[in-house]
Amino acid sequence: MNRPSLLWKLYIAAFYVFLFAPLLVVAIFAFNASPFPSPPWRGFTLEWFTGTGAVFGKPGVLMDPIWLTSIGNSLKVAVPVALLAVLIGTVNAWVLERAEFRGKTLLAMMMLWPLVIPGVVLGISILAFFSRVANGLEEWLQRDLDFLRPGLSLVVLGQLSFILTISTLIIAARLRKFDRSLEEAALDLGASRARVLRTVTLPFLKPALIGAGLVALLMSFENFNTTLMLVGSDAPLPITMYGQMREGATPAINAVSLFLMLAVGGIASLFALTSKAEV
Amino acid sequence: MKSAQRLTLYLLLAPAILWLGLLIVLPHVEILILSFSERVAPRVYAYGAGNYLEFFTEPLYWRTFARTAIMSIFVTAITLVLAFPIALYIARVAQGRTKAMLLLLCLLPFWVSELVRTLGWMMLLRETGVVSYLLRAMGLADQPVELLYNDGAVILGLVYGGLLFMIVPLANALESLEPSVVEAGFDLGGSRWTVLRRIVIPHAMPGIVAGSIIVFMLTVGNFATPVLLGGKNGLWFTEQIYAQFITRFNWPQGAAFGMLLLLLSSIIVWAGLRLTRQSLGTTLRQA
Numbered sequence: 279m280n281r282p283s284l285l286w287k288l289y290i291a292a293f294y295v296f297l298f299a300p301l302l303v304v305a306i307f308a309f310n311a312s313p314f315p316s317p318p319w320r321g322f323t324l325e326w327f328t329g330t331g332a333v334f335g336k337p338g339v340l341m342d343p344i345w346l347t348s349i350g351n352s353l354k355v356a357v358p359v360a361l362l363a364v365l366i367g368t369v370n371a372w373v374l375e376r377a378e379f380r381g382k383t384l385l386a387m388m389m390l391w392p393l394v395i396p397g398v399v400l401g402i403s404i405l406a407f408f409s410r411v412a413n414g415l416e417e418w419l420q421r422d423l424d425f426l427r428p429g430l431s432l433v434v435l436g437q438l439s440f441i442l443t444i445s446t447l448i449i450a451a452r453l454r455k456f457d458r459s460l461e462e463a464a465l466d467l468g469a470s471r472a473r474v475l476r477t478v479t480l481p482f483l484k485p486a487l488i489g490a491g492l493v494a495l496l497m498s499f500e501n502f503n504t505t506l507m508l509v510g511s512d513a514p515l516p517i518t519m520y521g522q523m524r525e526g527a528t529p530a531i532n533a534v535s536l537f538l539m540l541a542v543g544g545i546a547s548l549f550a551l552t553s554k555a556e557v
Numbered sequence: 558m559k560s561a562q563r564l565t566l567y568l569l570l571a572p573a574i575l576w577l578g579l580l581i582v583l584p585h586v587e588i589l590i591l592s593f594s595e596r597v598a599p600r601v602y603a604y605g606a607g608n609y610l611e612f613f614t615e616p617l618y619w620r621t622f623a624r625t626a627i628m629s630i631f632v633t634a635i636t637l638v639l640a641f642p643i644a645l646y647i648a649r650v651a652q653g654r655t656k657a658m659l660l661l662l663c664l665l666p667f668w669v670s671e672l673v674r675t676l677g678w679m680m681l682l683r684e685t686g687v688v689s690y691l692l693r694a695m696g697l698a699d700q701p702v703e704l705l706y707n708d709g710a711v712i713l714g715l716v717y718g719g720l721l722f723m724i725v726p727l728a729n730a731l732e733s734l735e736p737s738v739v740e741a742g743f744d745l746g747g748s749r750w751t752v753l754r755r756i757v758i759p760h761a762m763p764g765i766v767a768g769s770i771i772v773f774m775l776t777v778g779n780f781a782t783p784v785l786l787g788g789k790n791g792l793w794f795t796e797q798i799y800a801q802f803i804t805r806f807n808w809p810q811g812a813a814f815g816m817l818l819l820l821l822s823s824i825i826v827w828a829g830l831r832l833t834r835q836s837l838g839t840t841l842r843q844a
Contacts, residue, residue: 282646282650286642286646289642290642290643290646290659293639293643294662296717297662297663297666297717297720298662298666299677299681300666300674300676300677300678300680300681300717301666301669301673301674301677302677303677303680303681303687304673304676304677304680307680314685315680316680316683316685316686316687316690317685317686317687317690318690366572366573366576369569369572369573370572370573370576372569373569373570373573377566377569377570379566379570385570385573385577388577388581389573389577391577391581392581394774394822394823394826395581395585395819395822396774396777396778396795396818396819396822397778397780398778398780398795398798398799398815398818399588399778399798399815399818399819400584402588402798402802402811402812402815403584403585403587403588403815404580404584405802406584406587406588406591406808406812407579407583407584407587407588408584410587435580436580438576438580439576439580439581442576496668499670500669500670500671500672502670502671502672502780502781503778503779503780503781503795506780506799507799507802507803516670516672519670519672519673519676520672520781520785523672523675523676523679523785524785531676532676535669535670535672535673535676538669538670538673539669539673542665542668542669543665545668546661546664546665546668550661
């Protein structure tokens with residue numbers, strides 16, 4: 279089986295063409311000097327990135343308030359999600375790897391649940407539950423609680439519900455590899471618990487903390503299913519993209535997509551570098 | 558000391574309990590209750606199974622449900638068949654740098670947003686798209702060809718979205734196959750086909766199950782791909798949930814649909830795990 283047939287090699291080549299064809303098409307047509315994201319090729323332009331709309335009637339990404347606002351909204355969601363995912367994920371990882379208590383197996387299993395629940399169902403269940411909570415609290419407090427209504431804060435909660443599983447798993451995997459005698463040595467040498475945590479344990483966890491944060495940032499930025507159910511009037515990037523794709527977009531959407539691809543490429547190479555440093 | 562330790566434990570447990578309680582368990586209890594409530598008059602609700610009865614009596618609903626389930630099984634099967642030769646190549650043939658490269662190239666497209674990938678397929682397949690343009694340029698068609706908004710496009714998009722989640726568990730499972738076992742199979746006179754069927758596939762079974770479960774789950778729960786590539790003909794069950802919740806504001810009906818989707822997805826996961834005696838944790842870790 280070690281000498282692959284020509285047919286097999288051809289299949290592999292065709293497969294990778296198939297894998298990258300849609301991405302290449304999206305990237306290439308970001309530079310097409312045409313008001314529509316489709317062939318024929320009408321020449322190279324950067325209008326869909328920096329254009330003010332004088333040429334094609336519609337502005338490029340960096341000049342269009344719709345795109346800029348939705349990128350801003352996505353950041354408003356992704357940054358808190360990533361920070362909370364790392365913080366809570368670290369505590370969870372600690373509980374899973376270090377603490378001993380009854381019901382730990384059950385808790386560990388429950389932490390995996392969010393991955394098997396369809397994103398749409400996560401979205402509607404959180405929407406329905408927090409609406410009930412808001413109704414009850416508003417009646418009791420006699421004031422509006424907008425952060426429990428569809429909007430960016432609810433999107434943060436909805437995305438955290440499953441991103442926490444991912445960040446917990448990433449950090450717990452690293453914590454499992456930790457040699458505890460290092461901590462004991464530091465304690466024997468007279469360091470306080472807090473100091474051991476700060477100078478021994480956390481530095482060891484650092485690659486996983488950065489990794490979990492980046493993954494959370496990316497997943498939050500790109501999440502669609504759960505977000506769709508929880509958005510209010512402020513649309514994050516995937517929601518704006520979805521709307522434009524249904525109505526028929528200008529090549530500005532290709533330009534946005536290219537930015538996303540470059541960000542992904544950047545994060546991926548960062549990962550490749552840190553994982554190489556680990557070995 | 559003892560009570561201080563206990564307090565620390567509780568403090569450390571608090572985030573996990575808040576997370577699972579407030580974002581997972583209680584919300585699902587809420588939609589379960591909601592799915593069993595019926596509107597009897599404006600703003601007056603009573604308990605009953607009316608929303609579920611509505612599902613079974615309205616053909617559009619249960620047909621969309623059945624269509625989603627059957628097409629998802631179909632998509633999973635196609636994904637498996639397409640991914641197997643790739644995983645086998647990555648795990649058994651490719652060496653060193655090529656191997657790492659091939660795997661990384663598989664991963665990259667799936668890090669990019671689902672919407673970007675779907676946009677790519679829309680630009681390739683639509684009437685004014687790249688494939689239609691190329692067909693005309695080569696003289697294979699004399700009119701623009703619409704390849705979008707049909708079941709084929711939906712299946713294509715869903716298979717594309719599932720491939721990685723099939724390749725990785727398959728490659729992991731095939732990685733541990735001893736070359737000597739395969740050689741023994743050949744030495745004993747087995748043909749390529751026999752060795753594949755009697756040795757390689759049985760060995761890859763845990764990977765096949767893990768990959769299939771994940772691909773099925775992702776496919777059933779997908780929203781953007783069937784809606785954007787299928788258009789009006791997409792008819793995916795998640796779209797019904799969205800319509801009830803957001804468009805029609807009929808939350809009890811939408812909650813019932815949500816429970817049914819959750820049930821479908823959970824039964825398949827559970828059955829797959831039972832069939833092969835694996836645990837959820839190891840399966841997810843393989844992915």
